[in-house]
Each structure stands twice: as structure tokens, then as C-alpha cells.
Amino acid sequence: VTMSGRAGVIRKLDEAVINRIAAGEVVQRPVNAVKELIENSLDAKATSIQITVKSGGLKLLQIQDNGCGIQKEDLPIVCERFTTSKLEKFEDLNKIASYGFRGEALASISHVAHVTITTRTADSPCAFRAHYSDGKLVAPKPGMSCDPKPCAGNQGTQISFEDLFYNMPTRRSAMRSGSEEHAKIADVVTKYAIHNSGVAFTLKKQTETVADLRTTSNASIVDNIRTLYGPNIARELLSVDIQDAKLGFQLHGQVTNANFSTKKCIFLLFINHRLVECTALRHAVGSVYAAYLPKNSHPFVYMSLELAPANVDVNVHPTKREVHFLHEDSIVESIQQGLEQRLLGCNTSRTYSQQMLLPGASQPLSLDAESEKRAEKTYAWHMVRTDAREQTLEAFLPLSGVTQGKGMTATTDTLMESDQNELETDAAVRMDTCGSQAEEVVRINERDQGEARRSAEHAVNPGGSKSSSRKRPLSDTDSDKINLSGLNQPHRRIIRLTSVLNLRQAVMDSEHTGLRDMMQNYKFVGCCTESLALIQYRTKLFIVNFSRLSKELFYQLTIFDFGNFGALKLSDPPSLYDLALLGLEQPNSGWTPENGSKEETAEHISNIICSKAEMLLDYFSMEISEDGRLESLPWLLDKYIPDMDNLPNFVLRLATEVDWETEQVCFETLSRQCSEFYKYRPSTEQIEVQSAADRDDETDESVQMEHQQDATSSCDRPQGWKWVVEHVLFPAFRTVLIPPKKFMEDSTIIEVANLPDLYKVFERC
Numbered sequence: 001v002t003m004s005g006r007a008g009v010i011r012k013l014d015e016a017v018i019n020r021i022a023a024g025e026v027v028q029r030p031v032n033a034v035k036e037l038i039e040n041s042l043d044a045k046a047t048s049i050q051i052t053v054k055s056g057g058l059k060l061l062q063i064q065d066n067g068c069g070i071q072k073e074d075l076p077i078v079c080e081r082f083t084t085s086k087l088e089k090f091e092d093l094n095k096i097a098s099y100g101f102r103g104e105a106l107a108s109i110s111h112v113a114h115v116t117i118t119t120r121t122a123d124s125p126c127a128f129r130a131h132y133s134d135g136k137l138v139a140p141k142p143g144m145s146c147d148p149k150p151c152a153g154n155q156g157t158q159i160s161f162e163d164l165f166y167n168m169p170t171r172r173s174a175m176r177s178g179s180e181e182h183a184k185i186a187d188v189v190t191k192y193a194i195h196n197s198g199v200a201f202t203l204k205k206q207t208e209t210v211a212d213l214r215t216t217s218n219a220s221i222v223d224n225i226r227t228l229y230g231p232n233i234a235r236e237l238l239s240v241d242i243q244d245a246k247l248g249f250q251l252h253g254q255v256t257n258a259n260f261s262t263k264k265c266i267f268l269l270f271i272n273h274r275l276v277e278c279t280a281l282r283h284a285v286g287s288v289y290a291a292y293l294p295k296n297s298h299p300f301v302y303m304s305l306e307l308a309p310a311n312v313d314v315n316v317h318p319t320k321r322e323v324h325f326l327h328e329d330s331i332v333e334s335i336q337q338g339l340e341q342r343l344l345g346c347n348t349s350r351t352y353s354q355q356m357l358l359p360g361a362s363q364p365l366s367l368d369a370e371s372e373k374r375a376e377k378t379y380a381w382h383m384v385r386t387d388a389r390e391q392t393l394e395a396f397l398p399l400s401g402v403t404q405g406k407g408m409t410a411t412t413d414t415l416m417e418s419d420q421n422e423l424e425t426d427a428a429v430r431m432d433t434c435g436s437q438a439e440e441v442v443r444i445n446e447r448d449q450g451e452a453r454r455s456a457e458h459a460v461n462p463g464g465s466k467s468s469s470r471k472r473p474l475s476d477t478d479s480d481k482i483n484l485s486g487l488n489q490p491h492r493r494i495i496r497l498t499s500v501l502n503l504r505q506a507v508m509d510s511e512h513t514g515l516r517d518m519m520q521n522y523k524f525v526g527c528c529t530e531s532l533a534l535i536q537y538r539t540k541l542f543i544v545n546f547s548r549l550s551k552e553l554f555y556q557l558t559i560f561d562f563g564n565f566g567a568l569k570l571s572d573p574p575s576l577y578d579l580a581l582l583g584l585e586q587p588n589s590g591w592t593p594e595n596g597s598k599e600e601t602a603e604h605i606s607n608i609i610c611s612k613a614e615m616l617l618d619y620f621s622m623e624i625s626e627d628g629r630l631e632s633l634p635w636l637l638d639k640y641i642p643d644m645d646n647l648p649n650f651v652l653r654l655a656t657e658v659d660w661e662t663e664q665v666c667f668e669t670l671s672r673q674c675s676e677f678y679k680y681r682p683s684t685e686q687i688e689v690q691s692a693a694d695r696d697d698e699t700d701e702s703v704q705m706e707h708q709q710d711a712t713s714s715c716d717r718p719q720g721w722k723w724v725v726e727h728v729l730f731p732a733f734r735t736v737l738i739p740p741k742k743f744m745e746d747s748t749i750i751e752v753a754n755l756p757d758l759y760k761v762f763e764r765c
Contacts (some may be wrong), residue, residue, distance in 0.1 A: 030057030127153025224575025583652030
């Protein structure tokens, strides 16, 4: 529309104007030209790229590589628009694997600068040099031919352009100082040097002999990060590898852990080897690090994301600074979750450098440990206000009756004779199995003079304090000095069975060192339910499933104390046949009429166990009489008696779940069944193992109401079980248990809070 309001005349722009406008979009500043030419060199399979600049690339910018070069026949059109060797038709964009594809880089540069190209291919006897302006060949001097001239040169291509934006004075005047443009060029070259670790990059100013940036072709990504960003970043790097076959992506990268932070975020992102920006991914990474780094601090992040070419749209920005890809939100979320998993626990260590004394220097005055501790400033959010070594008075006052499960009460009285010739500890155990009203009495006969001394020690220091703590024996030689089971026999057997040694080694190999340290230095907080308890470790609060911990504890006790158990004598030994029959009556026994009658099955189970009586007595202290009665059980832990309500199920599983054929498998499965029987069982679990038939026959309304109360509220149970958990089981966890790695994956131990994060929450409030 003209000034007079009349419609203007639409005209076709001159070709030179069109090309100059397009050049201004592609080459916005010298760094854009450098990026385009570096990508051309990488497409040419170059292993060495040298970049020389003058005045930030405004007066001179030269890039030389040792790639495949340009054919002489292609030189006349190499600077024309839309001339490329990367694709032929539009559909090729769906599988493009090269950096360039539009053929606009050299054309755009030739419209805003004077371009000179020197190139030589592997099969050419010499190099050729050509000069360009506005996309066309021009003569180097007036009166000379514009055809490419032969000259001396190495294999590869050297592209030089001078007086950038000489014909665009407004753009040229908008450029800032040459040093600022040089810094932008160095930043881009640095990023490409890190990503392309197999290519040697060199960047220098024309008038200087020392390079501002230099990498070698045999350096790794971490080596290049160390060279270009410094050792402070390199020493704190974490390798990140994330892939998802469903979303079709792979990500490899190097990120810093919580030890490093900087005021400005360093974020290097390559998608299909293109240096691009992705705002969504950048924000996702920043949100992950916000939980680990102080406010206004940022990490170093290098990521290389590889996607199927068909899922990436590279033709969305004139300078190729951005790309679009399918499933962007899902991929970003998956990367965020993977990065968060990688960073978990990385803030538990710090690295400090030490300064060694010079030769002849005087020795500084040494401070005692207490003075050094007072000199170090400890922030409130790093203070540990508990001591794992402290005890409570409750530990010195054990209950006379310790309730460990419904229908079972164990009472232990210790008698010490003056001559210490004999010690007898009576433990009465009331058994109410599957609704039965019969009572069984457990008598423990100990024939060891040293037991009197050990019992006296426990009377002074119960609960497994430091003075009586026992570490896990690593061998039977050490086991001669250590007792983990209930009896302190005068001489421990040395077990050299390969199968047992293999099982012990498997336990040691599965150890999680971090959990081991936590279990040795925790502070017991209290029981939440009859299977969960809270413990504090340093500045973190954990909730632990002590029922699962006790199962693993008794398995390890069975393996490491193999063949050296004490005996839990039953004063009225039950019949294996009767126990098996009771076990088959339970709804979870797995018995079906196809297996035969219950009586026949019970007889078969009794015969199987009786046939192994000699081995069970020798290795597991399970004594079986000639008439098939169970006279004793192994005593695994002081002051702890298993829930006898589950004894029928234990007998049933000995016959059905133990592999009696192979030695190592037999010992392992048998130990697993022992741990299943001995583990601490919440009241709700004990009610579930009650026999449905017995409930129909023997229970009245009052008993049913009692069971319902037990199942619905742990507060209604006698409080003795809490004493057993705190002063028997948890001290054993501290001194004996070797926590396996699986506890970090199966929710046995879960972190619920930590002091530093709580302080961050309150700071934000």
C-alpha cells in the first residue's frame, strides 16, 4: 500500500537481492559460518580440522581439513544455491544421516564475503584453487580467467572467506568486538571437539602461533572435556547411558555429580550428531539437578541423543539450530528419569585435595582430634544428633515373658553354679497350633561350662552392645573364636565342605557395602507396625521391613554356623506324621485329592524326613527319634524362639521344597526353609496360616473376636514383641547381618526423609 492509499505493485525481486536476503538468514554472524563449514568437513570424513580467524572472523576465516576433497568438475557450481551431494529428492530427508543437505552454506557465504576454495582429492595429482563471489566463479585479478587454477596442496579442502558482510553495512556495524565473536567461535568449536573425539581440532588467531584450542584425534570424550573445560569438571563426571527400544532412542553422555556446580549452565546437546538446542530437555535436566545443587548453581551436561532419522525433522530452522522429533515429551521424561536414577546417592562423597610440605619446611603444629573437630564448621543440616553406640535402660531389663507370636510365650531363667560344672536353662514354650489346646514345653539343655560366663556377660550387657558384639566369621578358623548361635560349644567344628564354602562366598559376594555400613551404625527409632520399623543413619531416616531382614539373618546364621548349632530340646516331642497331617490341613498346603489321601501323604512326608535324620542331626541339630518324633530344633539366636504355630508348615516344606539330591542345592534350600520358619512373623501373617478346618471345628465367637483384633490392630498385642525386635533382632542385624544388594531393589529398606532436603524445603517456604 502506497502513501496515497493505493495498492502497491507486486514485483519479482532481483536474483541478487533474493540471494543476499537468504544469506542473511543462514549466516547471521561468523559463528554460523564456522558451524556450517565444520559440518561440511565432518561430512567429508576429515580427521583433522584447523580453523584460523582474524578479528573474530569478520576480516578472515579459514577452515582446512584432510577430508575427501571436491572434484574439479564440481567447483564451478559448488557455491550455487541448492547444490548438494547429500540428497536427490525430498523423500531423502527422511533418512538423511549427514550434517548438510540444503546446499546453502557456501552459497550464502559467497553472497556476503569473498570466498576462496583450495581442494584436492585422493586421486588428483595436484590441488585446484577457485575464487567466488555471489555464488559464481570470479577471476582472482582483473584480466585473468575465472577457471580453477592448479596449485600445490594437501588432500582435503581449505575454504577461506574475507571481509564478511562487506556488502551489508548495517549487519557489519551490528557486530560487536572481534574478541566477542572469537569467543562465540571458540564455544562452537569446543562443543564439536568434545562430541567428535576421533577428530583433531585446532583453533587459533591469524597473528598468533599458539593455538587457543587444540585436541588430538586419539583422545576420548572425557580427555577432551578435561582439556577444554578443565580437570575440575573431568574428575566429577558421571557416565550416562539411557536407551528405550519402545521409544526408539539411545542416549550417551557425561554429566557432573553433586560435587560440581557453576554459575552458568554448560549444556551440550547433539541429536543425531547435530549441535542443537532443546528447551524441554534443558528444563528437565535443570529440574533434576535442582534437588542436588545449591540455588543458582548449575551442572555441566553433555548428551548425545540418537534417534531414527525418519523420526527427526531437521529442516525447521535456517541455521539448523533446532530440530523436531516424534514422541518428544515421552523421550524427555524417560531421559529425566534415567538421569535422576544415575544421580541417586552421588552426593554422599566429597573430594578434597591435600598440599604436601616442601622439602625442608618446618612441621606444623599438630592438633588433637577434638581440636580439629571443633575447628571444622558443621552446618545445621549436616549435624547428626544421635549416637549409634548409646543404649537405653530398657535393654538392661529384659521382660520375664517375651511374647514373640500369638499363642507362644518363652521364659528363660539362667542359673549359675559356683563350680560352673553344669548350666541348665529352662524355656517353657506354650504352643497353640492351629487351634489346638495342647501345650508343649521346650527345654534347652546346655552342657558347656563357658555358657555360664557368656550368660553372665549378657546379664550385664544384653542386646548386643559393643562389648559383646560379634562380627560375621569369614572362615571356620575365625569361627573357633566366635559364636553366632544360641550355644557356646567347647569346640567348634571346622567345615570344609565345598558346597558350604560356596554358599558362604555367595553371601559375601552379594554384600552391599553401603548397607553394611548403615546396618552397623544405625540408630533405632521405633516400630511402626509389626513388620516395619524406623531407623536413622547419619542425616537420613529409613523405614525397614525387619521381617525380611530377619529371614535373611537366619539364612546367614544357618550357613555360617553350619554344623555348630545349639539344640532346642522339645520336652514332649511331637510326631512328624501328626505335624505333616496338620500342615496338610492348612489351606495353603497345596494338597489336592489327586495326591492321594492326607494320611498317606503325611506318612510319605514323615518317611522322607526320617530317612535324612542322621544328616539333619549332624549338621542342623534336628534330632528325630526312631519312632519318628521331632525331639529338637536348631537354636540360632539368643533370646529368640521361633513361632511354633508354623512348625507343621515347616515340616511340610522340608519334604516338598528341599532338593535332597544335590549337596549344595540341598543345603541352600534347607537353610532357606529354616530361615522361613525362624523369621519374625507379624500377627496378621500368623493368623493367615491358621487352618480353615480347625477354625470351623474349634473356634468359638470369643476366639474369633480375639483373632480379628490381632489382625486389625497391632496395638492390642502384648508389647513384648517390641522388646524382641529392638533388643534381640536389631542388635543381631548390626553385628551379624551381611545385607545383600537386593535390599536396595525390593523395598526392604526405603529412605523416607533426609535432613539436607528438609532444610531446602523450609528455605523455599
